[in-house]
Amino acid sequence: MHFLGFGQGTAINNEIVQRLGSYFPLAGGISLVNRDLQMTTIDPHDFDQDYLVGSLKSFRDPEVRIWENVTYADNYYQDLLALDTQGTNTRPGRRIAEADWNVHLGGSDGSIRIGFTENSTDGKPQMHAVTWYGGTTNLSGSQLPSRHGERIYRRLGDLELDSSGNPTTPTWYTPDHTNANFTHGEQRAPWEGIGTGWFYSVLGGGSQLRPYDVNVSNPVPLTEDNTYTDETIGNKMRGDYAVPTLFNGNFDASKRFTYQSVPGWSFYNSLTVSDNPNVSQRHLHERDEIDTFLTEEQRILNYGLAGQNNTLKMGGNDGVKEIIHNLFLVPDQNSLHDSLKFNLHVPEDQLGAGRKITVSLRADVAGYEQFRSIGTINLELISAL
Numbered sequence: 001m002h003f004l005g006f007g008q009g010t011a012i013n014n015e016i017v018q019r020l021g022s023y024f025p026l027a028g029g030i031s032l033v034n035r036d037l038q039m040t041t042i043d044p045h046d047f048d049q050d051y052l053v054g055s056l057k058s059f060r061d062p063e064v065r066i067w068e069n070v071t072y073a074d075n076y077y078q079d080l081l082a083l084d085t086q087g088t089n090t091r092p093g094r095r096i097a098e099a100d101w102n103v104h105l106g107g108s109d110g111s112i113r114i115g116f117t118e119n120s121t122d123g124k125p126q127m128h129a130v131t132w133y134g135g136t137t138n139l140s141g142s143q144l145p146s147r148h149g150e151r152i153y154r155r156l157g158d159l160e161l162d163s164s165g166n167p168t169t170p171t172w173y174t175p176d177h178t179n180a181n182f183t184h185g186e187q188r189a190p191w192e193g194i195g196t197g198w199f200y201s202v203l204g205g206g207s208q209l210r211p212y213d214v215n216v217s218n219p220v221p222l223t224e225d226n227t228y229t230d231e232t233i234g235n236k237m238r239g240d241y242a243v244p245t246l247f248n249g250n251f252d253a254s255k256r257f258t259y260q261s262v263p264g265w266s267f268y269n270s271l272t273v274s275d276n277p278n279v280s281q282r283h284l285h286e287r288d289e290i291d292t293f294l295t296e297e298q299r300i301l302n303y304g305l306a307g308q309n310n311t312l313k314m315g316g317n318d319g320v321k322e323i324i325h326n327l328f329l330v331p332d333q334n335s336l337h338d339s340l341k342f343n344l345h346v347p348e349d350q351l352g353a354g355r356k357i358t359v360s361l362r363a364d365v366a367g368y369e370q371f372r373s374i375g376t377i378n379l380e381l382i383s384a385l
Helices: 009-023 124-139 295-301
Strands: 003-004 029-031 038-042 072-078 101-106 284-286 310-312 354-362 372-378
Touching: 003 009, 003 124, 009 038, 038 124, 072 124, 101 124
Parallel strands: 003 038, 038 072, 072 101
Antiparallel strands: 284 310, 354 372
């Protein structure tokens, strides 16, 4: 299996790979010792950058890590800073400490690879990064896409020449596999894009010649939580585990825009209740806004790490009658977690008033499309002995 991600796509792939390791530890092979799961990242953009424009400053994405189920991780990035740092949308990537192989395409270390030396505010260096990798998958292409695309610098005519006809800036590609013996930019080295990038994948044919950095940190345990945190929101975007039992099940993973849908909980609403509106974030309330939510309950539910917390109001005059989560995987007994859990609060004066809540599941398999009840909970006051 080979996961290839660019920019924010690196964070998406990273979450997929962590879940594969949690639920399907043999993914990529037939046994723990006979498998190949490669994760390739290009310009991973998973960190805050205050000098970018508008919403580009922070996406609050999870940090890209190299999980322990990855057998080979290669990372290609540029970190070219723009001259006008007040209005740039050129997003740099970064080195990943745990990656087996990091290739710095240009930027802070003074690299002079053509296309990665320009101080730009238009995002070109980032596009050059994905074009660089694309050029290793098709050795005959001169631009990506093939029509009206970005130039791939692999020929002498693509480079800047001095008065004697010698290139002043080295080409993009030099083989760097374990059997190669070239320094970048050597004129005697192949320039086509062989022996690097895509070459290290199983389909690329060079998986047996993969290079490794001298100093590689240990892979990260699957149980480590890489959810975004900062001084403002703290840990409120985290779920119950590093891999939450329900993906997008956390009401706190939201900026709380009033009429925006609740992440994970909105796509399938109104399927069974005709008057049930699409559940938007106007139905979310801060925990501290609930007068009947007792201090003792707060302590039991252990919300201290998350700071402020959103809850969903159901019933009453302005609450929804039903909420349906998007499709998700039910953990089995072989996974890290084999249960789903929900926290439910009922005001004491409503207990014994005939209130109830019904929980059901519907399979996305032919013949099992109907909702099947798991159980109905009567909201009653239980006397403690």
